[in-house]
Structure formats: C-alpha cells, structure tokens
Amino acid sequence: MGIGTQSTFGMQTEYTFDKYGDASFEPIPEWIKNNAGWWAEGKIFDASFVAGIEWLITNGIITVSTTEQEAVAGYEIPKWIKNNAGWWAEGKIPDSEFISGLEWLIEHGIIMVNLPEDVDPYDITFAPILSNVSQQNLQYVTTTFFHVFGDLDSIQTIDEVKHWGAVYLGLNEDRMDEYNEVSIWNDTQKAAVVFPTFTSAAYGEPGFYTYYRGECDECTTTNIKIPRLFFPSSGNAIQSFSLMGYKVLDDIEIDKNPSILEKYDKIIMLHNEYVTQTIFDAITNHPNVIYLYPNALYAEIEVDYEANLITLIRGHGYPDAEISNGFDWEFDNTHPYEYDTECSNMEFYRIDNGWMTNCYPEQVFTNSVNGTHKILKLIKEL
Numbered sequence: 343m344g345i346g347t348q349s350t351f352g353m354q355t356e357y358t359f360d361k362y363g364d365a366s367f368e369p370i371p372e373w374i375k376n377n378a379g380w381w382a383e384g385k386i387f388d389a390s391f392v393a394g395i396e397w398l399i400t401n402g403i404i405t406v407s408t409t410e411q412e413a414v415a416g417y418e419i420p421k422w423i424k425n426n427a428g429w430w431a432e433g434k435i436p437d438s439e440f441i442s443g444l445e446w447l448i449e450h451g452i453i454m455v456n457l458p459e460d461v462d463p464y465d466i467t468f469a470p471i472l473s474n475v476s477q478q479n480l481q482y483v484t485t486t487f488f489h490v491f492g493d494l495d496s497i498q499t500i501d502e503v504k505h506w507g508a509v510y511l512g513l514n515e516d517r518m519d520e521y522n523e524v525s526i527w528n529d530t531q532k533a534a535v536v537f538p539t540f541t542s543a544a545y546g547e548p549g550f551y552t553y554y555r556g557e558c559d560e561c562t563t564t565n566i567k568i569p570r571l572f573f574p575s576s577g578n579a580i581q582s583f584s585l586m587g588y589k590v591l592d593d594i595e596i597d598k599n600p601s602i603l604e605k606y607d608k609i610i611m612l613h614n615e616y617v618t619q620t621i622f623d624a625i626t627n628h629p630n631v632i633y634l635y636p637n638a639l640y641a642e643i644e645v646d647y648e649a650n651l652i653t654l655i656r657g658h659g660y661p662d663a664e665i666s667n668g669f670d671w672e673f674d675n676t677h678p679y680e681y682d683t684e685c686s687n688m689e690f691y692r693i694d695n696g697w698m699t700n701c702y703p704e705q706v707f708t709n710s711v712n713g714t715h716k717i718l719k720l721i722k723e724l
Contacts, residue, residue, distance in 0.1 A: 374398070375431045378440065382428030388419055388686045392710075395444060396453055404444070423447065461489050466512035469584035471537075475510060487707070487714035488585065489514050508571055509708060511581040524718035525586035531722075533608040534589040535580065536596065536625075540643060540652055541615045542575035543567050550616070550654055562654040566594075566645075576612035576635060578707035583610065586718060593621060597645060600624035608632065609696075610721060613704070615640045616652070622669050631696035632721055634703065636679035642668040673698065685713060690720065697724055 381391040398404045423443035430440035447453040463480040466489055480491040488511040496507030513521065526533060543566045544550040553561035569592070571577030584590055588610070595602060597618050603609060609628050613635040617625075622639055625631055633639075641657030654660055657668020667674040673693045682701040690697045706713040 374404075378427040379431030382424045382431065388684075392447070392453055395447075399444075399448075399453070404441075419447065461485070461491075461512075463491050463510075463512070466491075467585075468510060468512045469581040471580065471584040471590050472510065478508075478510065480510060483509070484708075485514055486709060487514075487517065487520075487711045488512060488582070490708050509578065510571075511578065511585065511707070513585060520715060521586065524715060524722055526722060527587040529587070529722070531608065532589075532606045533610065534591050534603075534606045535583040535610040536612065536614055537569065537580050537590055537592040538575050538612055538614040538616075539566070539569050539592045539594055540617060540645070541593075541613055542569045542572075543652055544616045544643075544654075545572075545574040546570070550658075553654075554658070562660065563651055566650050566652055573704055574613060574615075576704060578704050579612050579634065582707045582714065582718065593617060594645075596621050596624055603628050608724070610634055611638045613702075614638045615658075616643045616654070617641075618643055618645060619669075622671075626671075626695060629695055630724075632690075632724060633673075633675075633693075633696065633698045634717075634721070636699065636702055637676040639669060639671055640667055640674065640676060675700070688713070688717075690724070 377386060377391065377394060380386045381388075395404070423446060426435060426440055426443045429435045430437070444453060461482045463482065464476070468475045479494040481494050483490045483492045483506070491510045491512065492506035493508040493510065498505050498507045522528075543564060546564065546567045548558050548561045549564040550562065552558040569575060571581065580590065589606070591602065593614065597620050600620055600623070603624050607630060609625065609631045611625065611631060611633045614621075614625075615637050617639055619642060622642070625639065641660070642655040643652045644655055645652050655668065657665060659665060660668075667676070675698050679700045680702055683703075683705050685701040685703045685706050687700070688703065688706075689700050691700070703713070703717060706717065
C-alpha cells in the first residue's frame with residue numbers, strides 16, 4: 343500500500359458534475375471517459391475503477407449529491423452501472439445518468455466517501471495476535487472494512503515510490519453488525535487459520551530469494567526470523583481472521599505436533615508456500631481445509647530447531663529447474679492464479695479435502711469492503 347493518495351487516473355483539472363444536469367465545465371475530460379469505457383469493456387478491474395472514482399470524489403474532481411451510505415456490504419456492482427459507464431464514454435447518455443450510477447455505488451457502500459479525517463490508534467481494537475501495537479508509530483491511512491494504519495517507522499522506498507512496510511487493521515465500531523455476521527465470536531464452530539512463519543522467514547533477506555536471484559549460493563538455508571506482517575506472509579489476512587475470532591496456529595506448532603489439527607473442524611491456509619513434509623501430510627489429510635491463497639504447499643523445507651534454521655529441500659525450481667511443486671502435489675494452483683491480486687472474479691472451487699481459490703486476495707482485506715465481507719462470510723459458512 344502506498345503512502346498518501348494514489349489514483350489509477352492521475353491528477354487533472356477540477357471538474358464538477360451536477361446530479362440533475364450535465365457537467366458544470368465543458369468539455370468532459372476524456373481521461374475520465376476513457377477509463378469508464380475501459381471498465382465497461384472489462385479492461386480495468388472493478389477494484390481499480392472504484393479506487394479511482396473514490397480518489398476523484400475525495401479530491402473534488404467529481405462532485406456527487408449523495409452523502410449518506412448504508413453500513414452494509416456484500417453488494418455486487420449491477421450490470422446497468424457498467425452499461426451506463428460504457429454508454430457515457432461513447433456519448434450516448436448525459437453525465438447525470440453516469441453520476442446516478444456512482445451515487446448508487448456510494449449509497450451501497452461500494453464506493454467509500456466521507457471517510458474520517460483521522461482515527462486515533464489508541465482508541466482502536468487491533469488483532470489479538472498483535473502484542474506490540476501500542477509501541478508502533480502508527481498513522482491512520484484509510485477505512486474500508488477495517489480501519490487501516492501504517493507504521494511510520496516501516497516506510498520503504500521502492501523505485502522512488504514510498505510504501506508502508508507494515509500495515510495494521512483495527513475494528514471499526516460503525517461496522518459491528520457486519521462483524522457479527524461474518525465473525526465466529528459467538529459461534530460454536532472450531533476453526534483455525536495457519537500463519538506462514540516459515541514462508542515469512544524464506545522471504546527475509548538474506549534468504550531463499552537472495553539465492554534465487556543468484557546473489558548467495560548458501561542462502562538455501564536461512565534463519566527463522568520474527569514473523570513479519572507483510573504481503574508474502576498474508577499479513578492482512580491473518581489480522582482479519584484474528585479480529586474475527588479465529589484461532590491462530592503457526593507452522594511451528596503443526597510441525598512439532600501435527601495432531602493439533604484434529605481439534606479443529608476447519609483449517610484455513612494462507613500463503614503457506616514453504617512447509618515441511620510433516621505439515622504437508624497433516625494439512626492434506628485434514629478433511630476440511632480452505633486454501634485461501636494460491637501457491638500454498640509449494641516447496642519442501644527442513645527445520646533445525648536447535649540452530650533456528652530452515653533449509654530448502656525441493657521445489658520452486660530447486661534443486662532442478664524443472665521442479666515446480668516440491669511435493670508433486672496434484673492440486674497445486676500456483677499458476678496462473680498467484681499473480682491475480684485484484685480478485686475481481688474470485689471463486690472458491692472444490693478439491694478432495696476442501697476448497698481453493700483462483701486469486702491472491704491479500705489486498706482485498708485493505709482495499710475492498712465488499713470483497714472482505716464476502717470472503718469472511720463464505721469462509722464462515724464453508
């Protein structure tokens with residue numbers, strides 16, 4: 343997540359639209375119409391278009407009359423709104439009809455406006471798995487399904503763009519009815535989510551990816567570091583499930599005691615890419631596993647607990663470039679699904695011992711009210 347406001351459209355001159363008439367300024371900026379047309383044709387993902395419109399409204403480039411929003415989620419974007427966007431881009435309908443579609447999206451909580459200017463992190467409930475939030479230098483970023491905060495001490499600059507190195511999610515008291523619907527706070531089901539500790543270590547530097555880049559021949563062995571809540575370790579998802587009442591296990595617990603899984607009716611795997619043979623066997627033999635992220639159970643490692651080290655054994659092109667999945671797992675779904683991070687057409691599909699998805703949903707938990715609600719609700723019901 344970048345720092346500050348980002349737009350898929352870019353900065354332009356200000357234009358104001360009126361609900362009951364055409365644009366207050368002419369001509370209509372072509373860059374807005376172009377994007378609306380591309381969205382209608384499926385060339386731009388829903389999440390990207392919605393994020394761009396939110397930016398335009400927030401920055402006063404588009405003005406709409408709607409100010410009230412329902413505190414609900416779960417709506418799909420109706421086909422008529424996309425049709426309107428395409429017709430508007432072609433000049434077949436007036437601006438007012440396009441704006442009416444945006445107002446519907448605002449009213450139903452798909453486009454978020456009127457966000458709080460600031461939220462005090464010291465008044466927020468964070469995920470129970472986080473023990474040191476009060477020690478972090480947090481800044482409020484935005485509100486979607488959860489309040490989102492960035493750690494100012496974690497800022498990284500990549501290709502001259504600043505990014506949050508760590509993001510923290512907290513409960514929004516205005517959404518408690520929705521949380522009650524999708525959480526298991528008061529539910530009798532026994533469900534656990536598995537935090538990918540070993541994968542977090544593998545992505546650390548120096549680590550497996552230092553080896554893959556050809557920068558360190560010995561880096562197929564690396565230290566088990568303090569787990570990081572970042573993109574490769576499903577940091578957003580693990581916080582979301584912890585907030586919603588799920589028991590959090592980690593790789594180490596399962597590797598040392600695989601029978602622990604017998605306590606749970608449902609196991610949720612995240613981006614658990616690097617696992618031991620013991621973990622692989624325990625997970626694939628459990629009768630109800632939700633593999634929420636593609637690329638799970640992808641490469642075999644060994645663990646030396648005395649030395650606090652993991653070593654890559656097989657998979658991810660090692661020790662032979664022809665080796666993809668280190669366990670030769672028939673249900674591996676890394677390609678092509680791992681690189682779909684928009685999840686605009688997310689689906690769950692059946693395999694022998696549970697369910698898999700067709701996209702990598704990490705950004706959904708910070709970017710989409712609708713998407714987060716749907717994921718949490720469906721997983722509760724599966």
